[in-house]
Structures are given as C-alpha cells and as structure tokens.
Amino acid sequence: MKAWQKIFSLLVLVLLLAGLAGCGSSASQDKGSGTQTKPATSGTSTPSRPKYSVALEATFAPFEFRDMKTGEFTGFDIDLIKAIGQVAGFDVEIKEMGFDGIITALQTNNVDLAISGISIDDERKKAVDFSLPYYQSGLVVAVKADNNTLKGFDDLKGKKIAVQIGTTSAKEAKKIPGAKVTELDKVPDLFLELKNGGVDAVVNDLPVTAYYIQQGNKDIKIVGDVRSAEYYGIAIPKGKPEVLQKINEGLKTLKANGQYAAIYKKWFGQEPPAFLPGEPPQQKQ
Known part of the structure; x- marks a missing residue:
C-alpha cells in the first residue's frame, strides 16, 4: 500500500472512532438523566387546572346521592359544582363525610x-364563608x-320527631315544646x-322529602305548610377570597x-325561580 493511501486510511479510522465515541456519550447522558433533548419552544406553558376537594354527605337526594347502578x-349539587368548575377553571374531587363533620372539615382546611x-x-356564617345562594x-x-x-x-308538641343531625331541621324541631327529637346521620x-x-x-327539607316520596314511597306524605324558607349556599373556609370569587363568578356565568x-x-x-343567585325571588304581581 502506498504511503498516501496509508495516511488516508488512518484519517478515516480516526474520524470514525471519534464519531462513535460522540454517539456513545450522548446516549449515556440521555439514559442517565432520563430525559430526551427537545427543540426549544417560545412562550410560556399553560398552568394546570387546580383541583378542589368538595365535601358532601351523599344521602340527600336529589341533591347528592350514589347512583344505584x-x-x-x-344529583343536583354534583352537576352544579362540576359545571361551576368547568366555567371557573378548576377540577372537582368529591369527599364524602357525615353532614355534622362538614363545617369542621372546612375550618381545619x-x-x-x-x-x-x-x-x-x-x-354557620361565623365559622365559614358562603357563596351566593343557589337554591x-x-x-x-x-x-x-x-x-x-x-x-x-303545630301538632308536633310532645311528639317523637326524627331529624338529620347537624341540620337546620334539627334546630327547628328542638324549638317545639315537649318534642322528643331523635337525630340520625x-x-x-x-x-x-x-x-x-x-x-x-x-x-326535613321540602325537596328531599318530596323526592323520597316520588321514588315510590307512597306510605309517606307531607302535611302542613313550609316553614323557615331558607337558601342553600356553597361553603368555603374563611380567608379564601380567591376560591369564593371563583364560585360566585361561576354561578353568575351558569345563570x-x-x-x-x-x-x-x-x-x-x-x-328555577326567576331570581339571580344572591337576590331574593321576584314578587308575583
């Protein structure tokens, strides 16, 4: 082999070995770091949606309950809070608990x-903040x-009455003279x-009792007038104005x-009644 051919072959060999060494180094670094090189992109990434844990007691049909199938x-509350999350930009994680423990869970974050x-x-307003009324x-x-x-x-004086623990129903029943009130979960x-x-x-609450009867429980009936007309609200721990604002704006958007x-x-x-969340019902003419 001529001298110039030997020199050329040697140069090719050196270049080839250098290329292999470079590839081996790159592969080793990628494997060790667990990442792959990506092309640079312009702009900033979109932050992920926050996930809010939502407490409820799931035996209050038709507001919240478990589908038997x-x-x-x-339920109504489930559909509503998910819809609020969609328009206000947050995801929902349901946490089931006893009704009498919900306020405490909010206070302890x-x-x-x-x-x-x-x-x-x-x-309750002393312990937590409330959204605009929704029902x-x-x-x-x-x-x-x-x-x-x-x-x-007026006929419940001295009678035995069942109520759900921790509710306004329990408070109202305890005002009845001589009533023997049983609180259940x-x-x-x-x-x-x-x-x-x-x-x-x-x-108990009118819509819940009415729904229970509609499900085939015809051996139960509602008697008398509705007492203590009240609004339902979404409860938020105190000191969370950004969460409260999201909920209120979401309700307004859905309305x-x-x-x-x-x-x-x-x-x-x-x-629904012809009023905006947070406003009293319009008076019928």
Whole structure:
C-alpha cells in the first residue's frame, strides 16, 4: 500500500472512532438523566387546572346521592359544582363525610369547599364563608300516609320527631315544646324510623322529602305548610377570597348562559325561580 493511501486510511479510522465515541456519550447522558433533548419552544406553558376537594354527605337526594347502578355520585349539587368548575377553571374531587363533620372539615382546611344542601344561617356564617345562594328551600313535616291526626308543625308538641343531625331541621324541631327529637346521620334512616313506628314524624327539607316520596314511597306524605324558607349556599373556609370569587363568578356565568336552568329542570322538572343567585325571588304581581 502506498504511503498516501496509508495516511488516508488512518484519517478515516480516526474520524470514525471519534464519531462513535460522540454517539456513545450522548446516549449515556440521555439514559442517565432520563430525559430526551427537545427543540426549544417560545412562550410560556399553560398552568394546570387546580383541583378542589368538595365535601358532601351523599344521602340527600336529589341533591347528592350514589347512583344505584354505577355507584357514582350524582344529583343536583354534583352537576352544579362540576359545571361551576368547568366555567371557573378548576377540577372537582368529591369527599364524602357525615353532614355534622362538614363545617369542621372546612375550618381545619381538610377540604376546599362543601356543597351538600347547606342552609345559610347566621351561626354557620361565623365559622365559614358562603357563596351566593343557589337554591331556595324550606322545612316540612312528613308522617305516615294513614296518619290523619298530625297536620303540620303545630301538632308536633310532645311528639317523637326524627331529624338529620347537624341540620337546620334539627334546630327547628328542638324549638317545639315537649318534642322528643331523635337525630340520625342519614336521611333514609329518618324515614325508616318513621315507617317502623319509632317516631311520629320527620322534619326535613321540602325537596328531599318530596323526592323520597316520588321514588315510590307512597306510605309517606307531607302535611302542613313550609316553614323557615331558607337558601342553600356553597361553603368555603374563611380567608379564601380567591376560591369564593371563583364560585360566585361561576354561578353568575351558569345563570347567564342557561346551564343553571338546565340543571335545575333536570332534577326538579320545572324552571328555577326567576331570581339571580344572591337576590331574593321576584314578587308575583
């Protein structure tokens, strides 16, 4: 082999070895770091949506309960808070708990907010903040269908009454002279106690009692007038103005774009009252 050919072959070999060494170094670095080189991009990345933990007690149909077929949480409150999250920019993580523990969970920041048919009252407002009202409710008396002696709140003096613990129903029942009030954890237990003869009546929220009867429980009936008309609100820990603002703006948006009305009609079969969240109902002429 000629001298110039030897020199040329040697140069090719050196270049080849240098190329292999470079490839080996690059592969080693990629594997060690666990990352791959990506082309540079301009602009800033979009931050991920926050996830808010939402407390509820899931035996308060039609506001929140478990679907018997799927086991998933469903109801008016569930649809509403998810819709608020969609327009306000946050995801929802449901946390089920006893109703009497919800306010404490908010005060200790174990949850970000709560929607569980919670009536806005002065005592609760000392412990948590409330959104604009999203539902108007009231309390009613339920008795066995064959009971023709109890006709409303005025007939409950000295009677045995079942209520859900920690609710405005419990507060109202305890005002009745001589009443023996039994506080239970879950709404279905109230009606079971009534059916079994353990109590004379149940005091509970009108829409929940009406929904229970509509599900085929014709052995129960509502008697008398609605008492203590009240609003439901979404509860937020104090000192969280940014969360409160998101909830309120979300409610206003849903009211304006018709989604609130659609959700309301889905669960209650009628148009919602003609008032904006946070405003009293319009007086009928």
